[in-house]
Each structure stands twice: as C-alpha cells, then as structure tokens.
Amino acid sequence: MIPRPASSLDTIFAALADPTRRAILTMLLEDDMAVTDVAHPFGISLAAISKHLAILAGAGLISQEKRGRVKWCKLEPGAMRAVSVWIQGFGQFEPxxxxxxxxxxAAELPQAE
Structure with a gap:
C-alpha cells in the first residue's frame, strides 16, 4: 500500500479533531443514514450539520449521495485505514x-551462585 501524502493525513486529522464529527462517524458505523437522521441527536442546525458532513466528505471519511429527495451519508473506512497504518508505525515505541x-x-540466564 502506498502511504497517503501528509496533506491527506492532515485533512483527516483536522476532520477528526471535532467531537461532533467523531460522534457522526460513530453513528455511521451502524449503517448509512439520512442527513436529517444524522442531525437529530445534536442540538445544532441542519446547516451546521451539513458543514460538518462536508468536512468529513472532504477528508474522504464519508460519502454522500442523493436517493430521491433525501441525501444519505455513508462511512468510507479507507481513509481511516490510512490513519491506522500511520499510527501503527509508532507501535515500535510501546513502553x-x-x-x-x-x-x-531469570528464565534464560543461568543463576549466579
């Protein structure tokens, strides 16, 4: 797998920096959702939710499509995979x-007498 350029990772991490966007991604783990359903649990306007969704889509974390008159959101796990690969590179530094x-x-070395 070819690593994504740093700017792409920057965009993804910037999108993940907001707790509302992280909550949206968690909701989309379950299934595709209509924008109005995504907005329901938040105490913010539909326009504000649409801005959050645009940022997530711009980072490649979700896709959106229109089905009839309803706009649907779908999780795109490929972008998270790139972040996961990047983070796993730091696994060598585990304590x-x-x-x-x-x-x-003690098991491998002979006991000193």
Missing amino acids: LDLDAFERFL
Missing part, C-alpha cells in the same frame, strides 16, 4: 514491560 523482561532474563 517496555520491565517486569516481563526481568522474568525472561
């Missing part, structure tokens, strides 16, 4: 479990 390391050394 060392010194107790486990000590047990390993």
